[in-house]
Amino acid sequence: MTVTFKDAAGIEGMRLAGRLAAEVLDHLTPYVRPGITTNELDQLAHDYIVNVQQAIPAPLHYDPSGHNPYPKSICTSVNAVICHGIPNDKPLKKGDTLNIDITVIKNGWHGDTSRMFHVGEVSVAAKRLSAITYEAMWKGIEIVRPGVRLGDIGHVIQRHAEAAGYSVVREFCGHGIGQKFHEDPQILHYGKPGTGMEIKAGMVFTIEPMINQGKRDIREMGDGWTIVTKDRSLSAQWEHTVLCTETGYEIMTLSAGSPPPPAFVAPALPA
Numbered sequence: 001m002t003v004t005f006k007d008a009a010g011i012e013g014m015r016l017a018g019r020l021a022a023e024v025l026d027h028l029t030p031y032v033r034p035g036i037t038t039n040e041l042d043q044l045a046h047d048y049i050v051n052v053q054q055a056i057p058a059p060l061h062y063d064p065s066g067h068n069p070y071p072k073s074i075c076t077s078v079n080a081v082i083c084h085g086i087p088n089d090k091p092l093k094k095g096d097t098l099n100i101d102i103t104v105i106k107n108g109w110h111g112d113t114s115r116m117f118h119v120g121e122v123s124v125a126a127k128r129l130s131a132i133t134y135e136a137m138w139k140g141i142e143i144v145r146p147g148v149r150l151g152d153i154g155h156v157i158q159r160h161a162e163a164a165g166y167s168v169v170r171e172f173c174g175h176g177i178g179q180k181f182h183e184d185p186q187i188l189h190y191g192k193p194g195t196g197m198e199i200k201a202g203m204v205f206t207i208e209p210m211i212n213q214g215k216r217d218i219r220e221m222g223d224g225w226t227i228v229t230k231d232r233s234l235s236a237q238w239e240h241t242v243l244c245t246e247t248g249y250e251i252m253t254l255s256a257g258s259p260p261p262p263a264f265v266a267p268a269l270p271a
């Protein structure tokens, strides 16, 4: 297990990469409408990252297993897709919900963030799932400070999701991040208070709960990437990249278009 600790230069690098990743989501937001395809969103994101931001889309050709490179620049996970949905030529339609997950590399540093999007008007049930998942991510973020354990983070996320009648995906988790896309430690979105590694100032990691409306079980599709709910119920996900500071946390992946924190979150202490 190798956890990296970021010094002042690393934190600056992560702040820039994180903001750029969030700004890709801002750029895509007005395009997410009925009729657009996820391939068109992928192309818009790719061009913006490469030409405007002069950065690199980390997913493109990403190949952690060594035999199935990811073919696109972003992940678009629609309705029952939990994560790693590959953009395609199917137009989005009114009532769809999707997660768009962006990871950029800038000056060697990674920023990783995702948001839920609603295509036109969506069902009350879909809106509730997105909202509870957003709150669950923030339940994890708001307790980040030195000495908190990873099991504490998992626990508050799991408790919030399950109290709402939902389930937490177990097979995918948050992760340390820095000059590598996926670093130690793994950040599970379920767990027991007082267990797991203690977090320390200088650690940067993602919190990215995947919450299902139905059962937690997953299925991998034949493309080797796309993960769906086994019962085909809706799934939602939100993701931020977070720094543990001496006094609390700093979110690396904020931009002008980031939704505000839920009302239960106290303002972060200055670092």
Ligand code: MF3
Residues within 6 Å of the ligand: 058, 059, 060, 062, 070, 074, 075, 084, 101, 102, 103, 112, 206, 208, 225, 239
């Ligand atoms: N962005 C995802 C995460 O949050 C990872 C996507 S890997 C890809 O960790 F290859 F599918 F892009």
Ligand code: CO
Residues within 6 Å of the ligand: 112, 174, 175, 206, 208, 239
């Ligand atoms: Co991530």
Ligand code: CO
Residues within 6 Å of the ligand: 101, 102, 103, 112, 113, 114, 208, 239
């Ligand atoms: Co991501």
